[in-house]
Every structure is written in structure tokens, then in C-alpha cells.
Amino acid sequence: MPEQSTVKNDQATAKGENLNSNAKTNNADNQVLTLLDFESSSLPDVVVVENGLAKPIHKTQNQAGVTSGNQALSIQFLAKENYKSSISFKPKTPWDWSELGDFSLAMDISNPLDESTHIFGQVFDKKGQTHTRSVVIPKRSSNTYYIELKGHDLTLETGIRSNPPSWQSDDQQFIWRWGTKQLDVSAISAVKLSVTSLLNDKPLIIDNLRLIKNPPVDGNYLANLVDEFGQSTRTDFKQKIDSLAELNQVSQQELASLDGQLMPDRSKFGGWKTGPKLQATGFFRTEKIGDTWTLVDPEGYLFFSHGIANVRMANTSTMTGVDFKRGIVARAADDVTPEDSKGLNGVSVEAQQSAYVSSALRRDMFSWLPSYDDPLARHYGYRREVHSGALDKGETYSFYQANLQRKYGDNFIEQWRDVTVDRMINWGFTSFGNWIDPMFYHLDRFAYFANGWIIGDFKKVSSGADYWSPLPDPFDPVFRERAAATVAVIADEVKQNPWCIGIFIDNEKSWGMTGSHEGRYGVVIHTLGRSSQDSPTKAVFSQLMKDKYGDIRQLSEAWQQPITSWQAFDAGIATQDFTPAQLQDFALLLETYAAEYFKIVKQEVKKKLPNHLYMGARFADWGMTPEIVSAAAKHVDVMSYNFYKEGLHAKHWQFLKDVDMPSIIGEFHVGATDTGLLNPGLVHAQSQQDRANMYSDYMNTVIPNDYFVGAHWFQYTDSPLTGRAYDGENYNVGFVSVTDTPYQEIVEATKSIMRDIYPNKYGHLVAK
Template sequence: MTTDAFAGKHVVKFDSKKEMSGAKIALRDINPSIPRDWTGYNYVVVEFRVSTSQRFFLGFTTSHGYDEVRVHSYVPGAWNRLAIPIIYYSQPPASAIDMAATYNKPRYTGWINLGGNIGPMTGVDSIGARMRAPIGDQRIEIRDVALSVDDPGDAYLGRCPAVDEFGQSNLVKWPGKVKSLKQLRRKWRAEEAEPVSVGEMYGYSKYGGYLAHRYDQGTGYFRTARVDGRWWFVDPEGYLFLSVGVDCVYTLGGGDVRDVEKRAGMLGTLPPARYLGKGRNGNTTARYALWNRERRFGEDAEEKAAELAFKRMDKWGVNTIGNWSDSKLERMGRKAITCTFYPAGADSRLMGLGDVYGERFQERLRESLLRTIAPHRDNPWLIGYFMGNEPSWVGQEQRLCQMILDGEERGIKTALCQWISTHGDNKEQRRAFVYDCFRRYIEAVKAAQLELDPHHLCLGYRFASVYDVNETLLGICGKVFDVLSFNCYALSPDHSMLDRVLRQSGLPMMVGEFHFGSVDHGQGQSLWQVNSQAQRGVAYRYYVENGFAHPGLIGTAYFTWYDQDVLGRFDGENYNCGCIDVTDVPYPEQTQAMMESARVLYAVHAGQAKPYARKPERARGHDHGPDMW
């Protein structure tokens, strides 16, 4: 559907020439009877269609200001009804274990990301829609806004199915899109015929280190070393090693449609019954990716798909299977791996902070770690363990302490009250208490790890944004961790930031997640957007090579192996962030860039070659950007 079809009365145009584009519409012009005071209502129900899957901001002007959320539509170009809980506009997110669980909220025709302005929903007089750096000129048309006490549910109002028989978006066209099984099988055969010679391409050792650059005879396990002012991993045989990884490596992906019963009219051809499963809530999940895998490989599909996964890693220069990957692939002993202790005592009620004052804390912590460590204690392919992922309390220490004080009676509340009694109650002391809890927690985890597994590295906590981690916190980490890890969704890790982290922690660094995506396949554009698939490749090279040019960065992991589900994973995300799409076809622009970077990373990190200098065109992050009103 072209944007010319958006010719109704209440259309907002998003101008691709502008950094931020949008407009407001008076609610009385859409629904003259809608109240201005939303007290007592729980949902605002918006009926709309938007011409793109690119995220947009949807907000309301109130008597105190302007409140908004970010919306990602699963159904570009199609009419739909989205019921948004009003609490998302009026209150901070509830406490959760990590950042994604805190801010991502799944629905059925789209998903919602929190983090915008909030306030009382009184004196509401207009609705606003805005978009940052629109990829092409786009439109949103709104034909109704209503309020509800109960959840009326979302509804797909489009004329054709939103998902085709292969699990692709049925609402968007793109060059090379799979339209038949015959066409898809040609693509599969072409990939299977491609030769691979990893030794000639990258010069990797058995464990993925650099054969031409041996540090020593090895210890049988991974470790770190500083050589001529530059940090490296050293592989079990003693070769210098940089971790070039991808997260969520599986033999299929991106093809689950959860809660089929809630998505009337959205699916055309359902997979055969054997590919329909039950989710945790008892609703049906349609597994298109599993169907595609069986259509590709037939009998022994999982074994054949595993071989293909390793062939792809060999070809693309990937030497590390990153976090949240298939345990069967990890256990095959063909690539370096990382593991996570998550949650290992971390408490969702404490925004992911470890409850060191909890009942049986030490005993429960040890039991939790043992479940992860037992299969890997003597595994030479394991680089090390992460302690957790994106704790949401960082930068929210005041709120966390207030939540503890307002909450149930428990050990950590007693400890906080004693801390306040001794040190006083102010911003600095509340932060100091949280930091003390964190220190106690990571020291306990590290001690238990060393007792249960003295061989492997402690890879840190994968902070959501190391910019929010101050000198005090970095100093605490530096005394416990072997590697300082963080997720870094950016154009590339900023060298001044890396300098600070290295100086204040004294540790080599590892990026746990980064990615780039676009909207041309009808999915969300990821946390960092680029204009096209070709620009995804440019962005990958720029990020990885400029990151590894820093002497302290020794690992990156791209998120993820496959695209996310087109109608949203468990928390709603439906990003075009994969190396491979739902039809099990790699993105050539992305994978070619991975190969080109892998060939030069040793020289770049050693300071012998310059990193890739071309920046992607008009790449933008997921921050709120400049204000419009």
C-alpha cells in the first residue's frame, strides 16, 4: 500500500527529510464524546493504520504536559485496533529483572516500549504522533480513539492475512521475497553448494584464536592477557583470540506466532498440526520456522540444520556462540561459548539487584550456579560466565530504595533501615546502600564460581549502558570481574567511553549485544535503525572494526542469529536484526560484512591496520530524539 492511500480526515505525515516529524490532532475532532479526564479508565483504544513498521511515538497532551510511549506495529498498511494500558502514560514501569522486561510490553497487533514522559491523564485534549528519521515518507491515519475500563483486546482489521505460509510479513514487498517453495528451495541449494575454507579465510586455530600469533603453550582454558599495551583473550592452546560472536544461535528462528487465538485474520495458511504447539498460557503457537526447517531438511532435520549452523559460522568468521544459544550446539565442542548465571539470586522485585539479605541466599545462590556450571566445569570451549544481564536498577537507586522501604518486611528492608539510621537518608546514602548490596552480591557469586569451577573467567554483568555506570561502580567491578561486559547499542563503542571504563575498572571489555536493522521486510528496525539491508552491512563493519580498534575491547556479540518473530517474541519485540531470515535464508549484505571484518580484526586490534571508515547513512538509535512540542 502506498502512502497515497492515506487520504482520510485524520492523517499525520512523517517527512523523511526531517530529523523528527509529526503532528497533533484534537481528540474532539476524532471522537467528540471522549472525556478529558481519564481517571477511572484503564485503556485507551486507538484504531489506526500506519504505512511502515518503523516505530513511532504516540502521545497525548494533558493539563500538565505531554505523555507518550513508543509503538511498533506488526501490520504496516493495515487497519487495526490497539488497546494501550493508560498506566503506561501515567506511572513508571513496574520493577522487573532486566531492561527488556521492564520497558517492553507485548500486544497482538503491535508492541509498546515505555520510557517517555508520564503524568496524570487529566485535561487530555489531543493525540500526537511523531517519528524520528523516517525511512521514506510515511503516514499514520487515526479514525477512532476511545476509552475502556476493561481490556477490549486488540483487533486486526486488514483485508488480507498479515503473515504468509513461510512466516514472512504478507503486507510488505521487497526484492527477492520468497513467494513459492520452489523458489525457496533454489535459494537453499545455492547456499549448500557454497564452499568453506575457514583456515584459509581467517587463520583460526582449533578454538578460534589466531594461528600466526601464539602467546604461549596455553593452559587448557581461556584467559586474558595484556600484550604491548593491548588486551586479548588467550585460547586454551595459547593463541591470541578475539571473541567474534553472535547471540541466540539456533537451528531455526524468527517464525513463531504466539497466541494464535488472539490474532483473528492475521494468519493465512497455518502450518500443519504437528507444527502447532501450546504456549505457557495454554494458547496456540504456530511454528513457521520449524515448518520451514522440516521442508528444507526432511528427516534428521535438527542434525542437518546443526551442521549448517556450524558451516555458516565457519564461513562468516564467527568463532563464538554467544548468549542464549542452543545448548545442543554449545555441547558439540566446535565453537567457543559463553554462559550466564542469570538469574542466580537476582530479584525481579528489586529491579534485578541481588538480594544478599534474602532467606537462604548463599545456599540458593550456590544451587543456582551449580545448575549452570555442572555441564561446563571442565569444558575448554567455555570462555566464561556472565553474572546477569542489563540490571534495571542502575541509575534508579533512589526509586529502588523507596520501593524497598514501601514494600513487604524482608531482610533487605531491615538492612536498608539500619543503613539509613547509621548514615542518614539522602540521595548519596541510598546509592551507597545499593552499591554495597551489589558488591556483596557479585563477591558472593564470584566466590561460589571459583569454588565450583576454578577454570573459567568471570565475564561481568552485561550492563545495559556503561555510560550509566560511574567510577565507584566500575571500581567495585574491577575488584571482582575478569572482564567488564556491557551491551552497547550505538553506531560504534565510543573510544572516550572505552578509555574511561578501562581506566576506572582496569579490565578488558566485551560487548554482549549490538545490532542494526531496517523496515523493508515489514519488521521493527531494531534498536539502531538504518535505511536498508545494504546499510546494515555497512553499519556492522563500522561498529565492529572501530570497536576492536580500541586496545581494551576483546569481544563483541551481535544480537541475533535469526530475525525475531514477525508478530513479536515473548516481550513483543519483532526486530529485523538477524543474520538469517525466517525462511532460513541469510542476509547477504550482513554476512558479507561479517566476513570482511573477520579477515582484518587481528590487524585492526593490533594497531597494524585502520578500521573501516564508512559510516551508515542516517543511522539512528532508539532514544527519544529532539522534542517537537
């Protein structure tokens, strides 16, 4: 594109007229307004590259990547030294697309590699709002990809994390991730394509960045999505079940292959029987040998925990669009388990007699649901509360559980339990991960982790970004009472069983995130604005500052804020323009807060379960700051991190050396859409074989790391196609499908990894 046209693009992207003299139209119904066609001999001024390389390429250099004119843009995302790599298109003045009607941002992307590339696409407006999506670019491919920015689908709350495309097209839609669905399209400040945690450099070729009018919406795009087995009605795939006879045939073939026999080098508890033997304590523990951390099994053998999290029925149901006018019993005040961590929570016949359709949109998604007198009606349930979705309460149905009954009969739970353990052992796993149904605890066949939540009517604090829920106030005495109640239930379930490796309490709390002072110290900033009378944590913060400064004038000077008295400080202050001294104090206050949380939980765990490891609260990669990590390290036995990326990037994990604690990956996964699921999950692959390859790549970054003593895949089953009841997650992340059929590609990849896991992980210790 000529430089003059680029400037015009910045200033007059306006109101729907052509953006330059080369504006193009795909066809009569789908007008195209070109933003960038990369015909200039140099990079346009709007292009900004971070940790990457970009240059125009001529079609004689790469014919496949040039889809318009003679040139395209080649971008090389770099992995070696950079956790993130991106290319942005930033106009000098915001783009105004407010008069275009319903439209999408489209681009042509080619991938010259023999492996897929998962990229994020983000659009930013001048208000600071972000619209984030992602997509996989298959190997050796060239296609058109689009991000809907204004249109019908963006106005709907369907209860599905990512909806099907709302019109038929050969073009590929970026899949919704997070942010603001309806941006201020009159002031678009940037478009960004990025990757994170690459394991090797990835090139892409981008051409013809443009705006297109949305085709007419298919009025039935959300209807009749699910068949009687819970599968997609719109996609055929290798393992799709078409009849009850086929379901049973596939099941019998698999059962004949399961012998439940440990791999030859495994100890009774799954440790390395042919490796070094350390002191046996009768319970799992940790030890550092040289520079390498390891778990040690009850018999003294080195142990690496690899397995699957969330093996239970709690998250297998989806909202049906039905509710009841009466007969719903309220939750007990002393309940220690959130509703999404329970089973189906069925309702009475009386309640079912008052059923009504509360959402026709949801109800019409199903081609079949059983009548209440059908034998498969036992898999209906109820949710009195949800995190997000089209409904805030209502009836649910578990197709997964219904398929188990179809396979195994009315007493399906016991056979499902035993088959599940046989699978874990035959596939080579050494333990379960978090969130395992207690029915597995006392089989004495397979190691596991117990889990619990601390919920109740204690006071809360906020980080300003409380994704799952507000944070607890650990200085409120009620918090300790509720922690003790939770641990008492866990202890009664575990009963000092030696097969229990450790205890996870809570999960992915919104402690704060790096990137800004407001994000990192949100807990402190929001708590300082509260009264010491109302907030126990604020009272502790006030006392710490009084002890440090004595005279309020010294604090006021250090923070460069006009705080006139300690009474004013106690009443609540606003903070801004942070000074170095203030940030130092914020770090102290944040670590003090978090340390109290982890200290109390550990004390309660060790009172009741002294022989088991306290595994922490599993940090989300978006919810851990240095202060929080430091606080946890003082109290947990094993640090736990949920990390949804393609692998462990060495630069990002350098802090492990300073923390020097045994660590575990609590969750990771990879998914695809080739089996009809509408959303691959948090990391995208192009197919089942590709996700198996990416699983292996991830594990091969964990195994050599001296600090990691395990990694857990999330989860056992795919999410429901129409979204799990709690929050709409509809991911292809299971080792088994909704019909309880294993994905053989990833099973074989697991067997391959696990046959040699111990020599590959700890073989160097033998050499020493």
C-alpha cells in the same frame, strides 16, 4: 509563520479549531491543522535545540526540503561532542487536542545526505507520560511521517511489538518503541525529535508540523499477515521463498558454498595464529598488554570474540491464539531455566483435544497453520507464562523450525547444528555469543559462552522500574542456594570444556538508571521504605547506617528528615528532598547491594567452573549506574554491556578508563523493514545493504577501543513476524530469515570485517 500566529498556537490549539489563519487541508478526508510551518524569518519561541543547530531555510536554498510555503526548518544534529542531540517544540501552555477525534501528528522530513538517519519521535503530556516512536529517514529522500496519537490501533494489545499501519497510505508511520500509547491529549507539553550516539553529524529538513485526521481503519490490517513459511503475505523481496522447491534449491546452493574452513590466520580456537603468542593455560583468559586488553585462547594466542548470540530454538515461536482446557503440566518448583529460554515445550495429545480459540485476533493473523496430525505439527509448543502480549499463556508455533524440517528432513536438528557452525566459521566469526544451545558445547569446533539464570523463591527488591522482572535480594540465603543450583546445571553441561570462554549469568537487570536521583537510587529508596523484618537487604542497609551514624539524631540531621528512632528506621521510611549526605549514603548502600549479588554469583561460578571467565549480567544501557558498574568490576572477570546504538560514542564510554577492565558488547543489532518484517529492531536502517553498512560502522567503533575484547550481534534468526511468544518482539535482526536463508549483504560485511580483524585490533602490539 508570523510570531503572532505562534502565540495563538500556544494558547488556543484547542478543541479542534484551526490553529492559525494558514491552517491547511491535504484533501477532503484528511484535514490538516498546522502547528508550525516555519515561515517566520526567525525561529519560533516554541523551538528548543539541544546539542544541535537549527535555522529557517528558504526554498531557493533547498527546494527539496520546503513542502509548504517558502521556508522550512533545517536542523543539524551534532555528533562530535554529544551523545544525544535533539530539537523540541514546546508550547508556552500545553496544546489541547482533546476534541479532534482520532488523529495523528504529521510532519514532512527531508534527508539531504547519502546515508540514512534513524530518529526518535517523542510526544509528552503534562502528566509526565511519554509516547516514544522511531523511524529511519532514507538517504536523499523527502516524505511525510506521522505518529498516531489517538485511534483504534492504540487501544489494541496484539502481541506484536509494532503493528502494521492500520490504513493504507504513502506516508510513513513512526514505529512504536515504548511509553504510554494513550496520552492525555488535552495537555501536550512537547514534541521532540532526537538522535543518540551518532557517528557523524546528520542534517534533516523539517516542514509543516501538523495534525491530521486519521483515515478510516482497514478492518483487515491485522489479518492474514503470515504465509505458510512464516513470511509476510504483503511484501515481496529478493530472498522471499515461494515454494518448497525454491526453499530446497536455495538451501542446496548455500550448502555447496560452505567448507567450514578457518580463515588462514586463525588458531584452532579462533585466535590470531600469526600474532604474538602468550602463555598457554589450556583455557581462555584475559591479559592487558600495555594499554590494550585482550582475550587469550587456550593455546596462548590473542583472541577477539565476535559472534552471534541466541543461537537456539527458544525464541523462534509465536502465539497462535489457541489455548487448552486441560492437560497443561505446571512448572517444576526446582526449575532453573525461565520458560522463554527453553524450546517449544510441547503439550500432550490429550491437551490438544481440548483446544479452543482464546484470541481470534491472533488466530486470524495466519494464512496457514498445520493440523495436529500434520508432520509439521511437531513445531507447536506452549507457553505457561509470558512477559507481555495479547495473551498471558497459550499455544505457540515455530515457522523457523518447520522450515528446517522442510529443508533437512525429520532429523533436521543435527544438520542445522552442523550447518550453523560451518556458517559461523565461513563468515569469519570467532565465537558464539550468549544464549547458545548446549548441543554446540562439545563439538570442539567453535568457541562459545555458557549461560544461566538465577530464578526461584528468594526474596526480591525493586528499583521502581523492574522491566523484565524484580531484582533478587542477594542477602536472602535462598538466593545463594538458587545460584548454586543454576551453576551446578551449567557446570554439568560444560564439563570443563576448553572451548567455553566464560559464563554469563542473568541479563539486563533493572539496576537503576541515571537522569534523576529517583531513577539512579531506586533500589535504595524502595528498600528503605520496607521493614527490616521482611527484607534482608533493608536489614543490611539499616546496620550500615547504624555503624556509620551511631545516634539516629546524626542521621536525621544529615538527611534533614525527622526520623525519631532506629526502630522507626527499621520499620520503613519515606525519603524526599535528597541532601548531599543522603545521596552519598545512597551510593554506598546501592554499591553494597550490587556487590553482594556479583560476589555470590562469582563465588558459585568459581567453585564449579574455576577455569572459566565470569562474564557478569550484561548491563543494558538504560540499566547501569556508576555504583552498579563499580560493584561488578570488583567481582567479574569481564564487564559486559548490551548497547543498541549506531556505534560507541567516545564521550559516553569515557568511564572505561576509570574501570580499567576487559569489556565486551553482549548485544547490538540493526534492522530494516524491506523484507516484510513489521519492525526493524532497536536501530533502524533503510534496507539490507544499509544495515550491513551500519553493522560495519558499529564494529569499526569497537575494534579500536583498547578495553573491548569482543562484540556479539543479537540474534541469529529474525524474530517471528507476529512477535515472539515471550514479549512480541518482531524484529528484522537475524543473520538468517525465518526460512533459514542468510542475508547475504550482512554476511559479506562480516567477512570483510573479520578477514583483517586481528591486524586491525592488535597489530599495534606487534609493532611494539
